[in-house]
Ligand SMILES: Cc1ncc(C[n+]2csc(CCOP(=O)(O)OP(=O)(O)O)c2C)c(N)n1
């Protein structure tokens with residue numbers, strides 16, 4: 196009998212600690228599949244963030260490094276420069292990448308560091324129990340915005356793809372989502388492309404993934420998917436924000 | 447013996463790091479150590495190394511983590527305010543058992559303080575500095591020759607113990623120009639790098655982290671393992687120098703630039719018949735407590751005088767070593783000032799009278 200679905204080689208056969216319906220587990224799988232398809236498991240090093248996905252190195256069967264909260268891209272910078280032959284992936288949540296690690300993100304992007312970033316935007320701090328993230332939507336209630344985020348007080352949510360695409364150096368910036376099957380497939384393509392760019396030496400590749408946190412959103416899995424569709428995507432439009440490869444080909 | 451060259455402390459430490467095999471430097475400018483990044487920016491590309499000016503000391507120390515976890519010899523340097531910013535990273539390095547060399551060319555604090563030379567980061571350096579239960583070896587040079595020699599040792603010690611090593615100089619050591627003989631590369635046998643991340647090719651995947659959640663008690667077990675390393679450092683790595691201690695009645699304890707001033711005063715006092723000696727800790731941690739304790743036991747030793755460029759930090763370690771057996775005096779200058787020879791000499795005569 197032909198197997199319809201097999202666990203990717205890079206994804207370890209071990210139970211994950213993620214909540215049911217959490218986007219992280221889907222994104223881990225897509226990353227693993229991409230690593231498998233490109234045949235780079237034996238030279239990939241994943242840099243883990245501090246956030247719900249802090250244990251990603253326990254789920255992927257490749258080398259893994261911790262990074263302090265927000266510092267993943269500084270670690271990835273040192274690593275990639277020391278091991279240019281390796282494929283370095285920085286996997287980060289929105290608090291990690293867009294609050295405490297904003298400086299590291301902007302400067303790694305601006306230097307055009309030759310690694311790939313997977314940015315999981317779930318509009319909340321998952322690990323610490325549902326506080327406001329820089330990406331929390333206007334009006335969205337969280338533990339630290341009990342009456343909803345008030346943009347007049349704390350500013351509107353940060354759009355990282357838009358922000359980074361103003362920079363010259365990045366090679367590729369795309370925003371995708373994992374809230375339904377069609378978009379999961381697009382996310383897979385984007386992640387694979389970010390890795391392929393790195394293999395080809397193209398430079399900084401950044402994939403933002405809109406992702407569900409049903410637990411801290413206080414929703415069912417299904418509600419969480421619809422919430423992305425109805426509330427996140429209108430504010431965080433999906434699509435390619437920058438693709439230097441395409442620009443080159445078009446010329 | 448190699449040829450004598452004339453170099454500034456900040457530059458000698460760089461050339462010596464390169465001799466030690468350091469090929470990666472990440473840092474952020476701050477006075478009085480700006481010659482270090484400037485030297486590395488020019489010199490590292492010549493040896494196929496990598497110099498990168500980071501966006502902050504926060505980033506610099508985490509870039510250091512990145513190159514260290516890749517198994518490369520790597521260093522950063524800064525001065526007091528920047529070293530404060532690096533403390534989180536140093537704590538992570540110690541927790542994850544990653545080697546790195548961190549040079550602190552101290553300036554006056556607290557806060558932005560001054561750019562004058564200082565030794566006021568003694569507490570920070572010798573107590574770990576960041577959060578958690580850990581220590582770092584702290585090496586305190588007193589001359590350009592010594593800072594060059596110490597760099598070779600620092601990289602070895604970092605590798606041997608898989609722990610960050612701090613080189614603690616002050617602005618005077620960094621800025622002054624002296625003749626030196628550049629050191630030879632080390633010939634020590636170093637432990638195997640069987641933890642390095644270079645891609646899981648033909649071996650199991652590796653993880654380097656400081657997080658230890660499970661099984662219950664995992665962190666305690668790990669910290670006890672770290673403690674064993676710290677005890678080993680205490681047994682094997684205490685370094686200090688003695689001057690005129692065999693008949694000394696007054697023992698001065700001083701390191702770095704303060705020790706140079708103290709030595710001049712000691713000689714002057716000896717010329718006048720006062721039996722003064724000097725003990726100069728080279729490792730500030732592990733500290734030469736046993737040597738001081740043994741001196742405190744001697745009947746001829748009447749008192750100790752701690753001299754520092756701060757308000758009395760090493761003084762606490764001297765007290766812990768002497769344990770009330772003898773009087774301990776203190777002379778210090780703070781806020782970027784260097785001990786004054788006349789003042790210190792006055793203090794010595796006062797103690798003797
Ligand atoms: C210096 C520091 N500050 C705060 C924390 C606590 N902390 C851990 S994870 C986290 C936020 C994580 O949120 P996010 O990056 O959005 O990831 P998620 O958990 O949602 O995947 C915070 C504030 C920490 N570990 N270190």
Ligand code: SF4
Pocket residue numbers: 212213214216217218219247317321322407408409410411
């Ligand atoms: S708290 Fe949210 S982000 Fe964290 S595992 Fe649960 S669903 Fe996922």
